[in-house]
Amino acid sequence: MQRRHFLQAGTALTLLPALAHAELTVEISGLGNERIPVAIAMFGGENVLPKPISDVVRADLERSGLFRLIDAGTQPLADIARPDWAAWRGKGADVLLAGSVRRLPDGNVEATFRLYDVVKQAEQKSAVLSFRFELGRNAGHWIADRVYEQLLGVPGVFSTQITYVQKVGRNYMLQIAEYDGANPVSAFTDDEPIISPAWSPDGKRLAYVSFALKKPVIYVQTIATGNRQVVANFKGSNSAPAWSPDGRRLAIVLTKDGLSQIYLVNLDGSGLRRLMQSNGIDTEPCFSPDGKWIYFTSDRSGGPQTYRVSVDGGDAQRVTYEGSYNVSPRLSPDGKTLAYISRNSGRFQLTVQDLASQQTLALTDTSKDESPTFAPNGRLILYATEVGGRGVLSAVSVDGKIRYKPLQGNGDIREPAWGPLAV
């Protein structure tokens, strides 16, 4: 039975995209034969779209590093309901995706796909998706997400968005792009710095820090409308916003009472509460996925380390011990892994720590890594680094086996944040 769906436009899609950018590409996949061999046939009728849907699905699955693409030829299946099992098996495909596309009388487009297990000679999943003509790439991402989840048991992130800050000349642009960096649009542009963007859990708003008032002030902006509001502009500095998982409040860092300390505040600026008192710097708060803990950076023991404290306050517990400088903690969506930036012999490297075993693993060989951010399925970490003196984004799988070539744009790119799963 086929499910029917209508593709909702992502929140940023109401904005006009800028010129196409480079996209993330897999550099090294250390998975070798573990990759699933998949054939993605041309979709019948997909030429009505500027970019064929099957191309988008192929690129997405290949970019995940978890699939090996089998050459599926240049023709769609004669009948997508009846694959030639022996032929596909002969090509080495375990999985086959076939589909068709047609323009509807109302101008929208309808795509049908069928996902087959070639070994079992059985259909695994099928669906019909209709979408606005200009959302062809997004439709491809949507189908790729269904394939990924069906085959791997975890949601795909091909329909998600990322945000980052791009500095070109004197301009700072808060950009929103597709997960791979394609089709960026500017949510906010200013000639003063922007840092620490953070997605609301529903993906509809961004909290960030702007220096437009010659000091750091926290704003929350609704992406679709561009409306933005000051959440915290207290005397001193206001920074490091982190959303609670229910989206109702933010953990923020204020200096109104002295050095940098963590507070909780409702989205409308009400209900301000200091989380705890320390005699040093407490910053970079991040909620645990269950909303019970706040992980943060503190120099209470000398150099910066990760600690955690209950959202109700109380005593903090130290979390990182290896090395003398560990900053920017971020929790995986399942709450089991901590990603952070660790200084090793003067190099700042993306590192992960398994919270149960306290085992750590340095994931990169670069030296100026910053701002780790987990994909919402927990499989990849996007981060900022530097190549040739320019700020770029890169990504790596949590086990370090799949690496990506850096994503470069004009100027410097920094401060990435990966948005939530598309709803």
Added chain:
Amino acid sequence: MKIALPMSILLAATLAACSTTPTQESAPVAQPKTAAPAATVPDAKVTPAPTPAKPAAAVAAPKDPFAELKDPKSLLSTRNVYFDYNSYEVKLDYFPAVEAHSKFLKKNTTGKVLIQGSADERGSSEYNLALGQKRAEAVKSAMKVLGVKDEQVEAVSLGKEKPKNPGHDEAAWAENRRADILYKGEY
């Protein structure tokens, strides 16, 4: 108020008393020599508060008390306070300038300053923001010790976001470990 030296000692004693353990800023490179600050200040021990502009300011008072801030001969023209690597204490070299600004603010109670702290580029944006804040707070604390009212001073941080020197070497980093004193209307 005429003699700067005892004030400097008082300041040093007070700041030492409330100083905390040093926070690690970044890579453990060798402690650099004192940064060559763009604006040099007289050494407190050798030249106790010459304040050359003081009489001029008294004469100019009927016109605009804030004109003195722009007099290059005045200690008030010193606006950049540089810090040593991994340090968040105002160096002795800068006490005379901090005192001059404090005196000015006590005399001109409508005057307000924004102290913007900065840090070098190494490490995370937010942690560097906190380190820059620590430098701005050090200058603010000194001013408050000297009697400046809290509402006249705001300490904020630019972290590593607006480096004065965009370079990537120790000389650049030293120039960016800084707190700037800006009067209302100047930012």
